[in-house]
Amino acid sequence: MQNCFGDLKETTEFRVARRDFLTRCAGGFGLIAAGSLLYPELGIAGSTGLATHSTAALDALHHTPTAKRVIYLFQSGGPSQLDLFDHKPRLNQHNGQDVPKSILGTQRVTLMTRNQGNFSAYGSPFQFAQHGHSGQWFSELLPHMAKTADLWCFVKAMQTEPINHDPAVTFIQSGRQLPGRPAFGSWLHYGLGSECADLPAYIVMTSGSPDQPIVSRYWHNGYLPAKHQGVQFQSTGDPVLYLSNPTGIDHRARGQIVDAVSQLNRIKQTKIGDPEIEARIDAFQMAYKMQVTVPHVIDFSDEPKHVLEMYGPEVHKPGSYAYQCLLARRLSERGVRFVQLFHAGWDHHQDIPGGMRRQTASTDQATAALVMDLKQRGLLDDTLVIWGGEFGRTAYTQTTQGANGRDHHPRCFTMALAGGGIKAGFSYGETDDFGYNIAANAVHVRDFHATLLRCLGIDHQRFTFRFQGLDDKLTGVDPVKIVHDILA
Numbered sequence: 001m002q003n004c005f006g007d008l009k010e011t012t013e014f015r016v017a018r019r020d021f022l023t024r025c026a027g028g029f030g031l032i033a034a035g036s037l038l039y040p041e042l043g044i045a046g047s048t049g050l051a052t053h054s055t056a057a058l059d060a061l062h063h064t065p066t067a068k069r070v071i072y073l074f075q076s077g078g079p080s081q082l083d084l085f086d087h088k089p090r091l092n093q094h095n096g097q098d099v100p101k102s103i104l105g106t107q108r109v110t111l112m113t114r115n116q117g118n119f120s121a122y123g124s125p126f127q128f129a130q131h132g133h134s135g136q137w138f139s140e141l142l143p144h145m146a147k148t149a150d151l152w153c154f155v156k157a158m159q160t161e162p163i164n165h166d167p168a169v170t171f172i173q174s175g176r177q178l179p180g181r182p183a184f185g186s187w188l189h190y191g192l193g194s195e196c197a198d199l200p201a202y203i204v205m206t207s208g209s210p211d212q213p214i215v216s217r218y219w220h221n222g223y224l225p226a227k228h229q230g231v232q233f234q235s236t237g238d239p240v241l242y243l244s245n246p247t248g249i250d251h252r253a254r255g256q257i258v259d260a261v262s263q264l265n266r267i268k269q270t271k272i273g274d275p276e277i278e279a280r281i282d283a284f285q286m287a288y289k290m291q292v293t294v295p296h297v298i299d300f301s302d303e304p305k306h307v308l309e310m311y312g313p314e315v316h317k318p319g320s321y322a323y324q325c326l327l328a329r330r331l332s333e334r335g336v337r338f339v340q341l342f343h344a345g346w347d348h349h350q351d352i353p354g355g356m357r358r359q360t361a362s363t364d365q366a367t368a369a370l371v372m373d374l375k376q377r378g379l380l381d382d383t384l385v386i387w388g389g390e391f392g393r394t395a396y397t398q399t400t401q402g403a404n405g406r407d408h409h410p411r412c413f414t415m416a417l418a419g420g421g422i423k424a425g426f427s428y429g430e431t432d433d434f435g436y437n438i439a440a441n442a443v444h445v446r447d448f449h450a451t452l453l454r455c456l457g458i459d460h461q462r463f464t465f466r467f468q469g470l471d472d473k474l475t476g477v478d479p480v481k482i483v484h485d486i487l488a
Contacts, residue, residue: 055227056193058458065457066421066488067384068195070188070338071328071374073367074386075359076169077212077346080393080406081414082435083124083356085154087137090433091395092123099396103434110163112349112400113407121434122397122406125353134425141360144368150425151371151380153417153486157429157438160391160410160445165212165347168390168410172445173218175474182222182465184449185338187474188456189228191463196335198289199297200231203336205324207235208362209345219340223467226279230340233327235319239298240290251291258284297330307373312365322366329373332383346389349398350405371418384420384455389413395436412438415448421455423488443483446475451483 082088099119113119126139132149145152162168167177174181182190185202194201204219219230233239245254262281269277300308300315303326314320321343328339343363348355367387374380392413393406412431418424429441443451450460453474460480464471 056191058191058463061457062459062462063454063457065455066382067419067455068382069332069336070185070340070384070386070420070452070456071332071370072185072338072340072386073325073363073370073388074340074342075346075363075389076208076214076342076344077165077348078168078389078391078393078408078413079346079359080348080352080356081156081412082393082395082406083126083352084139084142084360085137085414085416086156086431086435087128087139088124088395088431088433088435091121091435094121094434095123097121099434099436103395103432103436105437107411108163109394110408113394113396113398116399118399119396120399121395122352122404125404126356132425136425136427141356142364144365148368148371148418151375151418153422153424154427155415155417155429155443155448155483155486156412156427156431157440157442158388158392158413158415158445158448159438159442160413163391163408163410165390165408166215168408169218172390174222175446175449175476179217179220180222181472182224182228182474183219183230184452184474185219185230185340186221186224186228187463188338190224190465191458192337192456194335194337196337198286198293199331199334199336200286200290201337202228202230202340203331203338204230204232204340204342205235205327206232206342206344207319207321207324208343212344212347214342214344218342223472224465226276227282230338239294240287245291254291258287293334297334298327300326310369310373312369314362315366321363322369325366325370326373329370329377329379332374333377333379348393348405349400349407350403352404352406374419380419382420384422384452385418386415386452387417388415395434409436411436412442417486421488423486426486428483428486441485444480446478446480447483450475450480451486454482455487 082091097120099121104119124139126141128137128139130136131138131146134150136149136152136154138146138149160168160171162171162177170179171177173183189201206214216232221229231240238244245251261284265277265281308315311322311326314322315326317323321341324341328341331339345359371380371385374383374385391408391410394409397403398405398407412435429443430439431437432439453460453463460473460475464473
């Protein structure tokens with residue numbers, strides 16, 4: 001008898017253990033997988049499910065979604081809301097005077113300002129004006145975003161818990177201050193799966209100041225399966241590590257290597273049942289397909305001249321914020337579920353006038369262009385765009401590192417949203433006359449997360465993962481509210 005075990009004599013004494021049978025059959029599955037990799041046009045699908053690329057954990061959405069995908073423009077370092085969106089004339093009137101103790105209260109401050117002798121009010125050195133039919137306030141630093149005023153929703157009463165960068169970034173990305181929990185993008189990949197068979201569902205890019213560290217655990221899968229971790233696109237060289245073939249290896253040969261490794265991994269996975277091996281198989285196969293798809297995605301030669309000009313001159317510079325904004329749009333329109341840009345350099349403990357001008361000069365035009373580009377392509381309606389950092393900056397000046405700086409301020413800050421079912425041309429929440437405390441409609445980070453999930457059709461209370469005996473979730477166990485007022 002000729003079969004997958006080779007030439008065997010058919011006898012009544014022939015017996016094969018179940019585990020041995022599965023192990024030997026695994027090679028056949030690998031051949032089927034190779035067929036779908038090398039000849040996708042044949043529609044061959046093996047056990048890896050390459051023809052059906054959706055791996056959503058949710059069988060059905062809890063609500064009708066208003067957004068299908070997310071572009072998160074994370075401004076790392078804590079942008080000063082008082083110099084961008086939150087106009088405070090009274091703060092300017094008190095410039096140089098002590099901030100009243102009734103305003104300061106007993107709130108926690110960082111070690112950098114705890115022992116300074118006074119807390120002098122620091123009014124914004126920039127001019128503010130209202131823009132659009134909605135009358136949204138923008139400083140002179142954001143002339144391009146100001147032209148898109150009626151597309152944005154500003155949540156001006158955001159509130160977080162950590163007061164230092166690393167735990168604050170960790171918190172707004174994962175809902176916890178301590179590392180080890182899944183990032184927001186990983187949660188979405190886990191729950192909603194992928195719309196794209198030949199690109200990762202969760203892609204991350206970094207740009208900005210090299211002085212401020214941006215670490216990979218900000219987009220880590222935590223306790224979720226490894227396949228849900230964000231895939232970083234590099235700023236220089238190959239956008240994905242080892243994308244190019246070694247000398248002497250062509251694409252077909254690389255496919256044969258991937259198939260052989262996948263067969264070996266699948267044999268091992270069948271024996272021990274480790275889901276991390278399955279994730280490794282998926283990663284190898286995705287990397288192989290990306291050798292074809294990624295070069296086309298990063299080739300901007302098919303973009304019209306007027307689109308490139310809209311993003312600004314740095315759009316031609318790989319790794320720049322403008323380049324990555326355009327790349328984010330190209331990835332999103334190809335079905336990538338979650339694209340996140342980490343742009344560092346907003347940590348202005350000194351020289352607010354110079355530092356803020358430099359940061360906004362590199363981000364303002366491209367941010368506005370991205371939103372307008374999505375709108376003109378009909379993508380903004382179901383693409384949720386998020387702009388913001390991990391916390392805000394203080395109303396008083398920091399003197400320990402030089403004049404005209406602002407310290408970290410988790411008490412209140414601003415996040416901007418556009419598209420994806422968010423109310424456009426709208427501001428929600430208020431801060432006091434000094435921009436130091438929340439005066440109305442506070443929105444905690446966990447409220448923010450719950451509201452974003454709602455836009456994506458997910459009930460945050462029912463979206464859980466079993467970990468260490470508990471059904472854990474992004475929004476934790478504390479009371480959380482959805483901010484319905486910002487939903488269109």
